[in-house]
Amino acid sequence: xxxxxxxxxxxxxxxxxxxxxxxxxxWSPQRSxxxxxxxxxxxxxxxxxxxxxxxALTAAASSSTPVGPKLVLEQPEYDFGKMETNGVGRHDFVLxxxxxxxxxxxxxxxxxGCCMCVCKAILPKQSQIPxxxxxxxxxxxxxKQYTGNYRQTETLTTNDPDRPEVxxxxxxxxxxxxxxxxxxxxxxxxxxxQPAVGEVHLYGYRSQALEILGHEFSDPAKAEYFxxxxxxxPADQLAAEPDARSGYLLxxxxxPSLAAxxxxxxxxxxxxxxxxxxxxxxxxxxxxxxxxxxGFGWDERTGVLVLGTVAAARGTERRLQVVVRGPHAxxxxxxxxxxxxxxxxxxxxxxxxxxxxxxxQIPLTIRIPPGSRVANHLGSKASELGxxxxxxxxxxxxxxxxxxxxxxxxxxxx
Amino acid sequence: MFVGTSPRYPxxxxxxxxxxxxxxxxxxxxxxxxxxxxxxxxxxxxxDRGPQPKAPAPLAVADLPxxxxxxxxxxxxxxxxxxxxxxxxxxxxxxxxxxxLGIVITGRLDGYLEPCGCAGLDRxxxxxxxxxxxxxSLRARGWPLALLDVGGLSQRAGPQAMLKFRVSVEAMTRMxxxxxxxxxxxxxFPAAELLTLVAGEEAGSSRFISANxxxxxxxxxxxxxxxxxxAGGMTIGVTSVLGKKYQREIHNPDxxxxxxxxxxxxxxxxxxxxxxxxxxLAHATEEESLALARRFxxxxxxxxxxxxxxxxxxxxxxxxxxTLLVQVGERVKDAIVLxxxxxxEQRLKYQRVPLDSRFAPSTEVEARLxxxxxxxxxxxxxxxxxxxxxxPRQEALGDFVGADKCATCHEAPFEVWRKSGHAKxxxxxxxxxxxxxxxxxxxxxxxxxWHPQACIPYESGYLGLDVTPKLAxxxxxxxxxxxxxxxxxxxxANESLKEKLQAAMRLTPAEAEQRICPRCHDAxxxxxxxxxxxxxDVAHSADK
Numbered sequence: 001x002x003x004x005x006x007x008x009x010x011x012x013x014x015x016x017x018x019x020x021x022x023x024x025x026x027w028s029p030q031r032s033x034x035x036x037x038x039x040x041x042x043x044x045x046x047x048x049x050x051x052x053x054x055x056a057l058t059a060a061a062s063s064s065t066p067v068g069p070k071l072v073l074e075q076p077e078y079d080f081g082k083m084e085t086n087g088v089g090r091h092d093f094v095l096x097x098x099x100x101x102x103x104x105x106x107x108x109x110x111x112x113g114c115c116m117c118v119c120k121a122i123l124p125k126q127s128q129i130p131x132x133x134x135x136x137x138x139x140x141x142x143x144k145q146y147t148g149n150y151r152q153t154e155t156l157t158t159n160d161p162d163r164p165e166v167x168x169x170x171x172x173x174x175x176x177x178x179x180x181x182x183x184x185x186x187x188x189x190x191x192x193x194q195p196a197v198g199e200v201h202l203y204g205y206r207s208q209a210l211e212i213l214g215h216e217f218s219d220p221a222k223a224e225y226f227x228x229x230x231x232x233x234p235a236d237q238l239a240a241e242p243d244a245r246s247g248y249l250l251x252x253x254x255x256p257s258l259a260a261x262x263x264x265x266x267x268x269x270x271x272x273x274x275x276x277x278x279x280x281x282x283x284x285x286x287x288x289x290x291x292x293x294x295g296f297g298w299d300e301r302t303g304v305l306v307l308g309t310v311a312a313a314r315g316t317e318r319r320l321q322v323v324v325r326g327p328h329a330x331x332x333x334x335x336x337x338x339x340x341x342x343x344x345x346x347x348x349x350x351x352x353x354x355x356x357x358x359x360x361q362i363p364l365t366i367r368i369p370p371g372s373r374v375a376n377h378l379g380s381k382a383s384e385l386g387x388x389x390x391x392x393x394x395x396x397x398x399x400x401x402x403x404x405x406x407x408x409x410x411x412x413x414x
Numbered sequence: 415m416f417v418g419t420s421p422r423y424p425x426x427x428x429x430x431x432x433x434x435x436x437x438x439x440x441x442x443x444x445x446x447x448x449x450x451x452x453x454x455x456x457x458x459x460x461x462d463r464g465p466q467p468k469a470p471a472p473l474a475v476a477d478l479p480x481x482x483x484x485x486x487x488x489x490x491x492x493x494x495x496x497x498x499x500x501x502x503x504x505x506x507x508x509x510x511x512x513x514x515l516g517i518v519i520t521g522r523l524d525g526y527l528e529p530c531g532c533a534g535l536d537r538x539x540x541x542x543x544x545x546x547x548x549x550x551s552l553r554a555r556g557w558p559l560a561l562l563d564v565g566g567l568s569q570r571a572g573p574q575a576m577l578k579f580r581v582s583v584e585a586m587t588r589m590x591x592x593x594x595x596x597x598x599x600x601x602x603f604p605a606a607e608l609l610t611l612v613a614g615e616e617a618g619s620s621r622f623i624s625a626n627x628x629x630x631x632x633x634x635x636x637x638x639x640x641x642x643x644x645a646g647g648m649t650i651g652v653t654s655v656l657g658k659k660y661q662r663e664i665h666n667p668d669x670x671x672x673x674x675x676x677x678x679x680x681x682x683x684x685x686x687x688x689x690x691x692x693x694x695l696a697h698a699t700e701e702e703s704l705a706l707a708r709r710f711x712x713x714x715x716x717x718x719x720x721x722x723x724x725x726x727x728x729x730x731x732x733x734x735x736x737t738l739l740v741q742v743g744e745r746v747k748d749a750i751v752l753x754x755x756x757x758x759e760q761r762l763k764y765q766r767v768p769l770d771s772r773f774a775p776s777t778e779v780e781a782r783l784x785x786x787x788x789x790x791x792x793x794x795x796x797x798x799x800x801x802x803x804x805x806p807r808q809e810a811l812g813d814f815v816g817a818d819k820c821a822t823c824h825e826a827p828f829e830v831w832r833k834s835g836h837a838k839x840x841x842x843x844x845x846x847x848x849x850x851x852x853x854x855x856x857x858x859x860x861x862x863x864w865h866p867q868a869c870i871p872y873e874s875g876y877l878g879l880d881v882t883p884k885l886a887x888x889x890x891x892x893x894x895x896x897x898x899x900x901x902x903x904x905x906x907a908n909e910s911l912k913e914k915l916q917a918a919m920r921l922t923p924a925e926a927e928q929r930i931c932p933r934c935h936d937a938x939x940x941x942x943x944x945x946x947x948x949x950x951d952v953a954h955s956a957d958k
Binding site for chain 2: 151199309359
């Protein structure tokens with residue numbers, strides 16, 4: 001039994017030895033091109049020869065010892081300086097082949113993973129660089145709606161065992177044609193009866209100086225409550241904005257006569273910039289007194305709290321905060337005096353001073369208990385809604401009134 | 415014997431065998447260093463949720479323009495190969511053993527609760543749902559985590575922005591965020607509202623922190639200036655600042671802001687005394703953040719809100735120092751994960767994690783987002799503070815009248831429109847799960863008579879499927895302007911008025927490309943948009 005086994009092993013071993021010998025003879029010149037020890041043409045200095053991109057090179061090709069494809073890239077990074085938003089940039093990267101076999105290129109990963117930019121590599125003809133030659137790989141990039149520092153890379157895969165991947169990068173700064181900072185003007189709270197002023201900076205980035213040719217309001221009926229003044233930006237403020245070459249300071253004043261509640265307006269500026277002939281600046285905010293109610297579903301303008309449709313079996317609870325400012329803040333106490341319908345329940349929490357300030361907050365919970373009867377107070381008129389009135393003790397705002405839009409149904413809400 | 419017949423064959427065979435052995439070895443080796451959870455590297459789920467089409471609701475759709483029975487779907491304008499998140503966005507956590515601490519850093523959500531872009535774009539990244547899945551996956555692998563956010567959860571002002579902020583905070587609280595900075599947009603909310611959103615149940619319990627911003631007084635009294643907590647056996651100290659330049663954008667008398675550098679001079683020293691790792695969340699410009707990082711070189715990590723839309727793939731260190739800079743990109747399309755290891759050769763690893771469809775949707779977050787749409791429906795446009803405003807050309811052009819009115823004269827252009835995506839825009843919203851026809855941010859570009867960026871209706875614009883069914887589409891008037899005056903003039907005998915209004919309604923392709931189309935087909939919502947490719951779908955002449 002052992003003899004046949006020994007014979008088989010012997011035959012296999014002999015076969016392997018012969019195969020190995022043949023393989024060594026046939027393939028030793030090309031073995032392990034990645035191994036520097038057998039790659040005498042491995043360039044010590046990977047510089048790109050000073051020939052044209054498509055011109056012939058005289059490097060490795062004359063060697064008698066094959067080295068395979070050898071990719072040389074002198075400048076993998078390109079700084080384009082500045083570019084305008086919506087612009088398109090192109091740059092040719094020169095890739096040379098110092099080996100004796102063609103370099104085969106293919107596209108790899110792109111860093112361009114966002115929708116703001118497109119970046120793509122255009123490969124040379126047949127995606128190949130012949131031995132001793134060089135070729136351009138063109139990177140083309142476009143940037144939409146983005147400003148600031150920009151860097152994108154495209155990775156190519158190659159058959160050069162020393163450089164299976166090569167990364168090309170472009171970087172620079174994307175500047176807008178015109179920029180508005182901030183893009184919207186929000187007056188978070190304008191104390192009732194007092195003016196408020198907000199500022200907007202407009203920056204122009206082209207050599208042609210930015211000019212504001214005029215303005216109008218989207219809601220002319222309320223234009224009288226706003227005053228706009230416009231003046232060129234002082235040099236120090238202009239210098240603070242990188243790349244800006246001209247600019248304006250827009251001052252928007254909300255007049256004290258504007259009624260309490262939220263407001264919204266749009267300023268439409270006309271400029272001398274072709275691509276931004278009109279610029280819209282939303283202006284919004286709230287004029288309020290000393291007592292403010294806050295929380296989900298509360299609309300300060302209408303004074304309506306939306307609870308929506310409530311399942312009778314589950315009920316609902318809404319937690320609000322009453323914030324009180326001003327000299328009377330510490331004396332304000334909330335006391336429910338009218339609640340209709342009576343299935344609405346109101347719980348007034350402990351008044352608490354906020355830090356060391358003169359502002360106090362009072363938690364206010366409005367509930368519809370589980371098991372409440374069916375009701376419908378979803379109407380559009382105030383008289384159809386639920387109503388909660390609280391005495392405050394404040395001399396100027398003696399009552400806080402909350403209209404409640406809700407319905408209670410037996411079936412659960414959709 | 416076969417060797418002699420083909421010398422290449424054994425080479426190929428041996429190479430293949432060797433490759434197979436290496437591959438097997440790598441697989442085995444990798445399994446030890448495998449990604450932390452299967453969803454991270456598995457094939458994308460068959461159907462990435464988010465807004466998904468569903469069967470149309472019969473009642474709501476009844477009044478919408480009918481589709482031609484014979485209509486066939488047009489071929490895609492740009493043929494793209496099917497999206498594969500791992501192939502296209504790359505694998506993650508390759509070669510990572512379990513770290514002793516993972517730090518997940520995000521920021522600048524900008525109100526994008528769902529993946530950046532409109533429905534159906536599975537290649538878009540981001541969304542609270544995928545973020546939750548990432549965090550759950552890491553936790554499932556036993557990684558101790560610290561979760562930090564630079565702030566900037568909101569983008570707009572008004573009730574809907576506050577509602578979105580509330581949803582974001584709820585979701586991030588459930589995720590277990592340890593510290594969240596305060597960004598510019600949220601600080602524009604009325605302070606009383608902000609108080610209900612960011613203050614914790616008890617004093618000092620808020621997850622929001624800011625070293626130099628205070629509500630109703632100095633920093634630290636509603637939200638803490640810093641947080642110190644234990645994670646992965648380490649004491650982590652985190653603080654946050656709002657940059658000086660961004661402070662100028664806030665006009666809120668109830669918000670107190672101070673110089674960030676001055677506050678940090680004191681706070682960093684306090685953190686240094688008790689913390690193993692110090693992190694600054696800088697909601698500031700890149701320049702100002704870098705200046706702060708250089709000014710306080712003892713900080714281990716400075717996370718920056720400003721910078722490119724996509725975070726760098728590789729970590730960046732402050733020159734000559736130890737501080738690692740982390741830029742978060744925008745809309746949380748990516749999360750940055752830092753891994754801390756005991757390995758003296760490499761104590762820290764950095765991974766940009768694309769929040770793409772490799773992460774299955776989180777049922778919990780999806781349910782909350784459906785609830786958000788329901789809240790929008792219940793509040794209605796009025797409850798959301800969305801009130802119509804005058805159209806800038808209302809005086810000259812009159813009211814919106816709907817595409818059907820246009821069809822009475824402009825039959826051929828109407829036919830082009832009827833077959834276009836514009837005519838189906840309302841149906842798209844109704845057909846999503848959950849439906850979006852109540853969401854002003856969706857209505858603005860899917861219905862007639864809204865300001866596309868401000869997300870506000872013009873007076874006589876669309877208000878609801880039941881109220882203004884004839885405006886339930888992207889109608890002719892979204893490009894040409896309200897047609898009421900023009901239609902009325904055509905019915906009269908005043909020839910000069912007719913000509914004047916006809917001229918006012920005209921629109922050239924160049925004007926459309928320049929100032930009309932980009933209002934909705936912007937980089938976020940229509941990333942593939944190219945005017946030349948899209949224009950043939952809607953091209954029509956002014957003739958009847």
